[in-house]
Amino acid sequence: MDDTHPTPTVPPSTASAYLNPSYWDERFTKEEKYEWLKDYSHFRHLIQPHLTPNSSVLELGCGNSQMCEGLYMDGTTNITCIDLSYVAVQNMQNRLLSHKFKDIKVMQADMLELPFDDECFDLVIEKGTMDVLFVDSGDPWNPKPETMAKVMSTLKGVHRVLKENGTFISITFGQPHFRRPIFNAPEFSWSVEYTTFGETFHYFVYVLKKGQRSSNEDIQPVKSFEVQHFNLFHEELEGEDFAFRINVDELNN
């Protein structure tokens, strides 16, 4: 996590708060900048091969991240950012105008019901936004039906708004044994690949290419023996995204 704002944000007492839109509105009234996971400089080399200056890009749940400015400065200027939080959207619009990124569009929208036409974006990207949907998922090997309904709504919307051969990039700490079976659901025509970045703790960058699923890319069954245990006291887990990496509420019960 790269925290670029002057005072640390106190995590909510329960991770389920991240699912509450008013939590984000209240947070964004006080917080100017914050990067979940890592900032763009850490993974831009993994994103840039999928972009051209003509690419149309949709970012889900921009919050107050500076990823869109990074993409813009790297030459892709046709960017639309959405966030469910009205405050995040207002703040982002003001920030982009004052820093001469006025071409970047920002709008309030729910990623579960994307208000865009079919096949209108070359690339959809999200960083830490879909992770919010998993904070009260229960057993990660068998997420609650409510969680899966929201995740599938989001993914179906992303798949729908992507152009044929468009790309979805998901930047997350969600590990492949949990995410690949979801991304590989039979209704999606995309191929699923991933890579990692980060030094001691690895973050995952999933690259899903619409229309490029190969016939042998079946849903991988979830296998409990693939669990990678990690040390909860590792220094990189001291940031707020700690709450996303484990199900804190489950531990508290």
Ligand SMILES: C[S@@+](CC[C@H](N)C(=O)[O-])C[C@H]1O[C@@H](n2cnc3c(N)ncnc32)[C@H](O)[C@@H]1O
């Ligand atoms: C963990 S933050 C990530 C913010 C940013 N992407 C980053 O990397 O710093 C999650 C963001 O998703 C937004 N969000 C939560 N649920 C959403 C939804 N259903 N649709 C759109 N945005 C949502 C929140 O308002 C918040 O800005």
